[in-house]
Amino acid sequence: METNMVEKIRQYFNEIFADAPKTRMALDLKQEMMQSAIDKYNDMVADGYSEEDAYQNVVSSIGDVTELFPEVEERNLFALSEKDRKKKATLTSAAVGLYIFAGAVFIFFGMLSESIGYDVIMAVGFGLAILICIPPTVMLVYAVNMYPDYTKKKEQDLVEQFKEVKYHNNREKAKLKTVNSLIWTITLLIYFTVSMATFAWHVTWIIFLIAACVQKIVQLIFELRTEENARKEKHM
Numbered sequence: 001m002e003t004n005m006v007e008k009i010r011q012y013f014n015e016i017f018a019d020a021p022k023t024r025m026a027l028d029l030k031q032e033m034m035q036s037a038i039d040k041y042n043d044m045v046a047d048g049y050s051e052e053d054a055y056q057n058v059v060s061s062i063g064d065v066t067e068l069f070p071e072v073e074e075r076n077l078f079a080l081s082e083k084d085r086k087k088k089a090t091l092t093s094a095a096v097g098l099y100i101f102a103g104a105v106f107i108f109f110g111m112l113s114e115s116i117g118y119d120v121i122m123a124v125g126f127g128l129a130i131l132i133c134i135p136p137t138v139m140l141v142y143a144v145n146m147y148p149d150y151t152k153k154k155e156q157d158l159v160e161q162f163k164e165v166k167y168h169n170n171r172e173k174a175k176l177k178t179v180n181s182l183i184w185t186i187t188l189l190i191y192f193t194v195s196m197a198t199f200a201w202h203v204t205w206i207i208f209l210i211a212a213c214v215q216k217i218v219q220l221i222f223e224l225r226t227e228e229n230a231r232k233e234k235h236m
Contacts, residue, residue, distance in 0.1 A: 033062070187208060
């Protein structure tokens with residue numbers, strides 16, 4: 001059963017969000033911040049604070065939520081600007097194209113080596129493919145790090161904490177998306193390269209299973225890191 005103070009927290013959020021944009025994002029923002037405030041209140045009461053002191057502390061720590069109102073009118077909260085999104089998309093597309101070109105170069109030299117019979121040609125093709133892969137890798141790393149660094153304010157109220165969490169979550173999602181794209185692009189290159197070189201099409205499909213396992217492992221690592229960062233921030 002909810003206490004009167006928890007209901008007061010809900011009423012307080014209803015008041016400060018009264019002028020918020022009537023969007024789904026605004027509603028989600030309100031619910032997320034309100035639940036965070038209630039959790040903080042319950043933690044303080046459990047630690048021995050009086051209900052009134054816990055309530056006052058929670059309310060004073062919320063900050064100015066109107067700073068977030070312009071953001072919840074956008075399609076993506078705390079996303080890159082339109083110009084940077086286009087730049088990021090261009091870099092990613094160009095990088096994928098270069099990876100495909102590197103695979104084509106390797107396959108071409110492999111077929112040439114098979115026709116002529118010189119293994120050194122295969123080695124040259126492999127070396128060229130590796131060199132071609134360097135620029136797109138740098139491009140993808142740059143694209144992932146296009147998000148500007150978040151600058152903390154001295155006073156970390158609930159609004160600032162929410163901004164920081166959303167910023168880091170968006171950046172982690174962008175990194176994971178780029179890594180997944182890289183995994184499957186490289187997987188396709190390896191699959192066609194190995195298949196063309198060995199003609200063992202009935203076996204090389206296993207490469208996709210391996211790639212799926214690698215993707216799940218990478219996703220798990222990202223999720224564990226996100227949870228760890230959330231725990232650290234909660235206890236700061």
